Amino acid sequence: METKSTTQGRKVIRVVARVKPSTDPVVQASAKSISVHKPKGDESETVSISFGAQFAGSKDSYKLDYCFEESETTGLILTKEIKPLITSVFEGKDANVIAHGARCSGKTHLIQGSEREPGIAVLTMAEMLSMAEERGDSISVSIYEVSQETVYDILGQEKRVVPVKSLSEFQNLYFGLKKSQKLTSDPPLRSHRGVMIHVTTGNVNSGSFGRMNFLDMAGYEDSRKQNSDLAHLEITRINKSIYALQNVMYALNANETHVPYRESKLTRMLKDCLQGGNRTLLITCLPREFSQDSFYMLNLASRICVGSNRVMANAATKKNNSIARSISSSSAVQRRQTPLVVSATFNKKTLLRGSVTERKTKLNTVASAIKGRKLFGEANDSVNCKNNPKKMESKARVAVKKEISTSKVVLDVQASSFEEVYPCELEGVCSSFIVTDSQSSLIEEENVDLAFSSSTVAMEPGYSTCASFSSELIDTTYTETPQKHEERFSGAIYCDDGFTNKAQIAERADNSSVIEEDPTLVNEGENLDKENKSLLANETASPPLSIRLQELSNTLKSICKTSSQLSPPEKYHTALTKSKTEEVSEYSDITVEAAVSLDLKTPERSMPSNIGCSPWKTFSAHSSKLKNSAVGEYLKFLNTADKEDLKKLKGIGERRATYIVELREESPEPFKKLDDLKDIGLSEKQIKGLLRKEIGEIFH
Numbered sequence: 001m002e003t004k005s006t007t008q009g010r011k012v013i014r015v016v017a018r019v020k021p022s023t024d025p026v027v028q029a030s031a032k033s034i035s036v037h038k039p040k041g042d043e044s045e046t047v048s049i050s051f052g053a054q055f056a057g058s059k060d061s062y063k064l065d066y067c068f069e070e071s072e073t074t075g076l077i078l079t080k081e082i083k084p085l086i087t088s089v090f091e092g093k094d095a096n097v098i099a100h101g102a103r104c105s106g107k108t109h110l111i112q113g114s115e116r117e118p119g120i121a122v123l124t125m126a127e128m129l130s131m132a133e134e135r136g137d138s139i140s141v142s143i144y145e146v147s148q149e150t151v152y153d154i155l156g157q158e159k160r161v162v163p164v165k166s167l168s169e170f171q172n173l174y175f176g177l178k179k180s181q182k183l184t185s186d187p188p189l190r191s192h193r194g195v196m197i198h199v200t201t202g203n204v205n206s207g208s209f210g211r212m213n214f215l216d217m218a219g220y221e222d223s224r225k226q227n228s229d230l231a232h233l234e235i236t237r238i239n240k241s242i243y244a245l246q247n248v249m250y251a252l253n254a255n256e257t258h259v260p261y262r263e264s265k266l267t268r269m270l271k272d273c274l275q276g277g278n279r280t281l282l283i284t285c286l287p288r289e290f291s292q293d294s295f296y297m298l299n300l301a302s303r304i305c306v307g308s309n310r311v312m313a314n315a316a317t318k319k320n321n322s323i324a325r326s327i328s329s330s331s332a333v334q335r336r337q338t339p340l341v342v343s344a345t346f347n348k349k350t351l352l353r354g355s356v357t358e359r360k361t362k363l364n365t366v367a368s369a370i371k372g373r374k375l376f377g378e379a380n381d382s383v384n385c386k387n388n389p390k391k392m393e394s395k396a397r398v399a400v401k402k403e404i405s406t407s408k409v410v411l412d413v414q415a416s417s418f419e420e421v422y423p424c425e426l427e428g429v430c431s432s433f434i435v436t437d438s439q440s441s442l443i444e445e446e447n448v449d450l451a452f453s454s455s456t457v458a459m460e461p462g463y464s465t466c467a468s469f470s471s472e473l474i475d476t477t478y479t480e481t482p483q484k485h486e487e488r489f490s491g492a493i494y495c496d497d498g499f500t501n502k503a504q505i506a507e508r509a510d511n512s513s514v515i516e517e518d519p520t521l522v523n524e525g526e527n528l529d530k531e532n533k534s535l536l537a538n539e540t541a542s543p544p545l546s547i548r549l550q551e552l553s554n555t556l557k558s559i560c561k562t563s564s565q566l567s568p569p570e571k572y573h574t575a576l577t578k579s580k581t582e583e584v585s586e587y588s589d590i591t592v593e594a595a596v597s598l599d600l601k602t603p604e605r606s607m608p609s610n611i612g613c614s615p616w617k618t619f620s621a622h623s624s625k626l627k628n629s630a631v632g633e634y635l636k637f638l639n640t641a642d643k644e645d646l647k648k649l650k651g652i653g654e655r656r657a658t659y660i661v662e663l664r665e666e667s668p669e670p671f672k673k674l675d676d677l678k679d680i681g682l683s684e685k686q687i688k689g690l691l692r693k694e695i696g697e698i699f700h
């Protein structure tokens, strides 16, 4: 079966390199010059790129789908790589050609070129114009720029998509920008520049058909460089958006269930073009005189490329094993999705040791979107796996022991590449567990080993871990230290924040339009953190409650009163009802404790039909109904209250209230279940805490 990361046998993201020639003949012969190995010449399915010099964390060589060397012309790139994309655009699909690389690596030269030496966007336009003419279709163009998390429509608000009838018309628009686009009111910041060619069936007004998007990304530069001419903040923001797009491409190629489009304005804006099987050509521009910055870009490109190989390799495994599971089980994102339950019976390879009590310890493996996706981190996992499986095992064990003190489960995890079984032991007693967010933050702090342990723990019943482990082992030689990894990704690690894609057009001094602007975006992770912290720390604060919740409290109080006069009948004193009894006492302490701690699933709102046969059952049914109602009311409040009222809720500050209101503009009822609160940056634990406080407050 075809995987999501391929369309008609072709990869969704194809990753190639383009070598920029050196003007200095000495450099070409120097140790830092790169060399390309094409096992089957131009027909090679993959090529290896290596360089004489060693860089921090470098391997001997990096695999890409292809590499265009200096001798290969831009025309060849058009024929070999872009023409198939043009065909798909005329079939109604979108396609992307993205050039990334270090600063001055030749991205603009490749995409835009010069009037004398046109780049691939211009050559493609010529091709598309002639195809459109033959078919009676129309071509129009829009040009955008993303600078410091702000999207500008360069052609202006009036004419964002401009019809183009001839190549010279296009060139006038495209190259004319150089003179007009520099914005007098803004500092000359670096930006990502994109040209979107729209194909329209019939005349221009009949709607866009397919789009070809050329993106010339701002150059990557290590933010720790001392001698940079750019401000640190500017570099960090640029790098953050570069990582964000790379993360998206990685997730698409690795066929992950969650693609982090929300990590930056750029990725949010390009979501439509990138998703749904639309094809992308990622071109890594490499100057022949190699640098550390180029190495990072090549490394990431290679990981995106290898990511898709992993998926395909896994697809074969899946076929053999008839396990229809995605490789992304190992991804942090998937780990965070649902509380995954490991039961004692799910798999022969999974054993349960120790006594199992009626009480199920619930721990939750949620890893936040902020820190969940770590390209380097995965590489580090691999290093640990291959180099020292035993060490990996023990680290996994120690890590989990540290965090989970109340459960004892032994998982036998089979790593097919090792052909060994590595048990991961957790202390305590439980028949199932779900690891919560608090654990996941510890996991993140502990870096890769702990992240690995969580992925081990978070297996779903029936999962074969062979696939995820072996997949991680393909790339094994990455040696960047965890600390470095953190530094490097400090810009990339980012909150999946619930921002909307709503375009806000604002005028700019030079008549270009600001499509989206949020200068505070770079701080939003911090702001959310602040909100999170105040939510966790501000135990005593008591913002006003919604009236509806107050009404509910009265009903709940009256029921509690009644229940205190009842004692559960003798026949219920079984192991099972013992825990129920515990729950009753919990209810009478902080009545809502149980209501919100049992399960994060929004409970069914219907009343059990067979209530009334005993006071105990009646009480349980009423409690459950109240719990449902309280949760329902809370969600209703989130779906309807205005921003000021929303801010009165605990844990909802200015920023989250804004997100909520924005989400409601996208969908009238965005909060249908408690899990939906994750869209505003809340973790599972925070959601529980939030409800517990809000509803518990009514008893004060």
Ligand SMILES: Nc1ncnc2c1ncn2[C@@H]1O[C@H](COP(=O)(O)OP(=O)(O)OP(=O)(O)O)[C@@H](O)[C@H]1O
Pocket: 019, 020, 021, 101, 102, 103, 104, 105, 106, 107, 108, 109, 110, 217, 218, 219, 220, 285
């Ligand atoms: N294939 C090539 N052949 C000859 N010269 C090239 C080639 N690629 C780039 N150059 C030259 O190298 C210089 C830098 O190229 P370019 O401006 O395209 O880099 P860039 O990666 O877009 O830079 P930035 O990171 O600043 O956006 C330019 O002077 C350009 O003419």
